[in-house]
Amino acid sequence: xxxxxxxxxxxxxxxxxxxxxxxxxxxxxxxxxxxxxxxxxxxxxxxxxxxxxxxxxxxxxxxxxxxxxxxxxxxxxxxxxxxxxxxxxxxxxxxxxxxxxxxxxxxxxxxxxxxxxxxxxxxxxxxxxxxxxxxxxxxxxxxxxxxxxxxxxxxxxxxxxxxxxxxxxxxxxxxxxxxxxxxxxxxxxxxxxxxxxxxxxxxxxxxxxxxxxxxxxxxxxxxxxxxxxxxxxxxxxxxxxxxxxxxxxxxxxxxxxxxxxxxxxxxxxxxxxxxxxxxxxxxxxxxxxxxxxxxxxxxxxxxxxxxxxxxxxxxxxxxxxxxxxxxxxxxxxxxxxxxxxxxxxxxxxxx
Ligand SMILES: *Cc1c(COP(=O)(O)O)cnc(C)c1O
Numbered sequence: 081x082x083x084x085x086x087x088x089x090x091x092x093x094x095x096x097x098x099x100x101x102x103x104x105x106x107x108x109x110x111x112x113x114x115x116x117x118x119x120x121x122x123x124x125x126x127x128x129x130x131x132x133x134x135x136x137x138x139x140x141x142x143x144x145x146x147x148x149x150x151x152x153x154x155x156x157x158x159x160x161x162x163x164x165x166x167x168x169x170x171x172x173x174x175x176x177x178x179x180x181x182x183x184x185x186x187x188x189x190x191x192x193x194x195x196x197x198x199x200x201x202x203x204x205x206x207x208x209x210x211x212x213x214x215x216x217x218x219x220x221x222x223x224x225x226x227x228x229x230x231x232x233x234x235x236x237x238x239x240x241x242x243x244x245x246x247x248x249x250x251x252x253x254x255x256x257x258x259x260x261x262x263x264x265x266x267x268x269x270x271x272x273x274x275x276x277x278x279x280x281x282x283x284x285x286x287x288x289x290x291x292x293x294x295x296x297x298x299x300x301x302x303x304x305x306x307x308x309x310x311x312x313x314x315x316x317x318x319x320x321x322x323x324x325x326x327x328x329x330x331x332x333x334x335x336x337x338x339x340x341x342x343x344x345x346x347x348x349x350x351x352x353x354x355x356x357x358x359x360x361x362x363x364x365x366x367x368x369x370x371x372x373x374x375x376x377x378x379x380x381x382x383x384x385x386x387x388x389x390x391x392x393x394x395x396x397x398x399x400x401x402x403x404x405x406x407x408x409x410x411x412x413x414x415x416x417x418x419x420x421x422x423x424x425x426x427x428x429x430x431x
Contacts, residue, residue: 089203096197099400108397108423110414113236113265113375115294117346117417119332120339126331139327141318146325149334150302154274159307162314165324167264167288167301172198173316174230174284174303178258179204181227188217190407192232192262211406215369215377216240223253232262234270237402237412239371241270251280258309260284265373267292267347268354274304281306291374292347293336298329350374354415360425369410379409388431395427 099112143163151158164170175198179185184205187195199206209221215238222229229250234241251259261273263285277283284305290296303313317324325333336343354376358368361378369377380388389401389411400412415421 092200094197094200096194100398102398106396108416108420110375110416110420110424111398111400111412112296113291113373113412113414114296115291115346115350115374116415116420117294117349119294120336120342122335122339123332126328126335130328130331134327137327139323139325139330141322143325143330143333146300146302146330146333149337150304153337154304156274156278156304157307159310160277160304162303162305162310162317163325164301164303164313164317165321166290166299167262167286168194169299169324170286170301170303170313171195171262172201173313173320174260174286175199175202175204177312177316178260178284178309179228179230183225183227185228185230186222186224186226187230188235190215190235190238190404191230192236192264195230211235211238214240217242219246219250222250226254226257228258228260229254230260230262232264233273234265234268234372236265236373237375237377237400237407237410239265239369239373239375239377241372244271244273244276247273247283248276248280251276251283255280255282258282258284260286262286264288264291265375267343268351268374269372277305281308284309289333289336293333293343294346295329295332295336298326298332300325300329300333350415353418353421356418357413357415357421357425360421361428364425364428375412375414377407377410377412379411383431385409385411388428391431392424392427395430397424397427 146163147158147161150161164173171194180202184207186207186209189208189210212218217231259282263272266272273283273285277285284303286303289300354371358376361368365381366378386401389399392399
């Protein structure tokens with residue numbers, strides 16, 4: 081009987097629905113785009129050697145070592161870097177800091193569904209721009225007055241990517257508004273817009289260590305952009321939670337960037353497995369959208385997507401289906417290990 085204590089806007093709040101994290105351990109989990117490989121083995125030492133005495137102290141609120149590490153890695157300055165507790169939190173601060181404008185912000189009708197959730201949370205007006213029939217982003221539609229632009233590149237859940245020159249043209253055309261590029265999957269084959277942040281003060285890039293660096297559990301994300309954009313984000317962060325990253329997370333993140341060989345090796349494995357899986361799925365009459373990510377967005381020529389999902393689940397394999405207009409015939413399948421994908425294909429052959 082306590083709903084009477086809720087704030088009024090809470091009644092209309094529609095939260096994000098995360099992919100299921102089942103407790104059953106031997107499932108083949110291809111539903112949340114996690115990396116099938118563990119993070120760099122260097123992290124074992126961090127966990128083993130971390131002095132527990134340090135746990136009584138607050139962590140570095142600025143994550144300075146990590147900022148310096150990212151600055152060096154991406155050949156930028158540390159005042160170009162903002163760190164948050166997962167890119168979801170970074171995105172929340174972006175919406176709060178920059179998108180509360182007179183004009184609506186623009187985003188694709190099919191993209192990361194957290195964007196509209198933040199709009200509802202912060203009472204931000206938005207306008208959805210339809211993707212083209214092939215699921216590519218129709219950039220011409222963004223040439224109109226707006227309070228900002230956001231999209232994922234590569235986009236989710238479609239897997240398609242824009243080129244750097246397309247993004248540059250968009251930045252030029254919209255020099256009066258902030259363009260936010262969410263690069264959660266960029267390491268799996270697309271081009272990063274980080275270099276554009278050095279030439280365009282209206283370009284902000286968001287990345288995460290959850291996908292290509294296998295650290296989803298640690299919640300580490302960052303933004304790269306002009307120092308004044310970063311200052312805006314710091315203002316929101318320091319009005320919300322000054323210590324978004326634990327000391328251990330900060331160390332793990334640095335270790336992930338120091339082991340470039342391991343990173344390249346695992347990303348290459350995922351890409352090769354994706355290529356193999358795509359060919360196998362096409363041989364089974366699936367249409368497969370070309371992917372620059374660690375997942376495939378697929379639709380079967382005759383079988384119903386939700387039914388395929390249920391049959392796979394009965395065989396211990398979980399994939400993601402969005403019952404949303406335009407994409408309800410599609411399944412999003414994360415790329416697992418070779419063995420997991422072989423078992424997926426074998427299961428599909430029995431349907
Ligand atoms: C996974 C994902 C995120 C969230 O990443 P976290 O850093 O784990 O919060 C953000 N954007 C897109 C498009 C994603 O797929």
